[in-house]
Amino acid sequence: MGLSVGIYGGSGYAGVELVRLLSGHPEVGSLLVGSRGYAGCRAGEVYPQLGWDGEFVGPEALDAAELDVAFVAYPHGESAAVVPGLLERGIRLVVDLSADFRLPDAGMYGEWYGTEHPAPELLAEAHYGLPEVFGVAEGRLVANPGCYPTAAILALAPVVRRLRAGSVVVSALSGVSGAGAKPSAKTHFVSVNESAAAYGTPRHRHTPEIESALGAVGEIPAAVTFVPHLIPVTRGILETIVVDAPELPDAAEVLGWYGEDYAGWKFVSAAERYPEISHVANTNRVRLSAAADRRAGKLLLFAAVDNLLKGAAGAAVQNMNLALGYSEELGLEHLV
Numbered sequence: 001m002g003l004s005v006g007i008y009g010g011s012g013y014a015g016v017e018l019v020r021l022l023s024g025h026p027e028v029g030s031l032l033v034g035s036r037g038y039a040g041c042r043a044g045e046v047y048p049q050l051g052w053d054g055e056f057v058g059p060e061a062l063d064a065a066e067l068d069v070a071f072v073a074y075p076h077g078e079s080a081a082v083v084p085g086l087l088e089r090g091i092r093l094v095v096d097l098s099a100d101f102r103l104p105d106a107g108m109y110g111e112w113y114g115t116e117h118p119a120p121e122l123l124a125e126a127h128y129g130l131p132e133v134f135g136v137a138e139g140r141l142v143a144n145p146g147c148y149p150t151a152a153i154l155a156l157a158p159v160v161r162r163l164r165a166g167s168v169v170v171s172a173l174s175g176v177s178g179a180g181a182k183p184s185a186k187t188h189f190v191s192v193n194e195s196a197a198a199y200g201t202p203r204h205r206h207t208p209e210i211e212s213a214l215g216a217v218g219e220i221p222a223a224v225t226f227v228p229h230l231i232p233v234t235r236g237i238l239e240t241i242v243v244d245a246p247e248l249p250d251a252a253e254v255l256g257w258y259g260e261d262y263a264g265w266k267f268v269s270a271a272e273r274y275p276e277i278s279h280v281a282n283t284n285r286v287r288l289s290a291a292a293d294r295r296a297g298k299l300l301l302f303a304a305v306d307n308l309l310k311g312a313a314g315a316a317v318q319n320m321n322l323a324l325g326y327s328e329e330l331g332l333e334h335l336v
């Protein structure tokens, strides 16, 4: 019979990637795709490139359905309004792609998101869904990591486990799909094309997500500097991370740490060659590399990820696979 799966926010950028992946997943028996704006429309009319021609349904149809698994791809603040109801109805698993359940406490959420947390009682139950660092979810709620934190934490965790960093600066370049489907002056073609811009720093909301995840695996400085930039590509993120370390390891040693810590995980790998966005775009990979700048006494780390796949929908399906006991790459084999 297969799993009964629902997607909230199925018409958004992350939601559409979920539809693409889940409609071809061998364990998914039925797929309900929710959208307020496109309810009643055939997906093939809205997204002819999708290759799935089911009909979008209103979110109330998902609320009423007997789902085994729900993916929530709503903006932050909106997800936490639907997740408690799903859990109360006894669903097997919720994978939330928003930021609502990623931070460890409601006070931190209030400080960085500027609003009271809508469901603080669920924060302790949520598992931060970066399995290569935090293992497999045992509970029913997975907080899928942010796209920038995915790359930064995978690059930094093996390092902060082994050495005490004096300072950490994460400089990131992102494609425009990271900003979602809703157009804005910032993401308008004319604003982005043939340009590049820093934004959100020094208080981008992914900063505490990176800090709290790294703080859980090693010793880090009190604050991480995070500087995101918008660049004129559709998808993909490239991060250059500068770490001050009292004793500088060789690049080969750092690549060895990556090899050890990520052994057996299919989607994360490291190589001498510095990763590029084109090496990971349209895949579920994270590619890592490292260099030692001995003149300046800095360790340089490099990470590339596709924000919509390993940074969102691909990781969400990987998290479902692991939580339900399937192999991590089931339905994602073409994205390794």
Ligand SMILES: NC(=O)C1=CN([C@@H]2O[C@H](COP(=O)(O)OP(=O)(O)OC[C@H]3O[C@@H](n4cnc5c(N)ncnc54)[C@H](OP(=O)(O)O)[C@@H]3O)[C@@H](O)[C@H]2O)C=CC1
Residues within 6 Å of the ligand: 008, 009, 010, 011, 012, 013, 014, 015, 034, 035, 036, 037, 038, 072, 073, 074, 075, 076, 078, 097, 098, 099, 145, 146, 147, 177, 178, 179, 180, 181, 182, 307, 308, 311, 312
């Ligand atoms: N884009 C990316 O690279 C990444 C996104 N994420 C996270 O995933 C979630 C979805 O992101 P993304 O797909 O980019 O976002 P989009 O803006 O592209 O899509 C959001 C979806 O949510 C639905 N929705 C429901 N309620 C609201 C509301 N109040 N305001 C706006 N939309 C609403 C919209 O559909 P409808 O109006 O039809 O109901 C739409 O389909 C977000 O929490 C985002 O932060 C995480 C990692 C990376």
Ligand SMILES: CC(=O)N[C@@H](CCC(=O)OP(=O)(O)O)C(=O)O
Residues within 6 Å of the ligand: 076, 097, 098, 099, 145, 146, 147, 148, 174, 175, 176, 177, 178, 179, 180, 200, 206, 228, 230
């Ligand atoms: C380019 C761009 O605007 N990127 C988004 C981050 C991507 C994302 O969706 O992150 P969350 O899941 O944490 O919301 C931003 O900077 O807010």
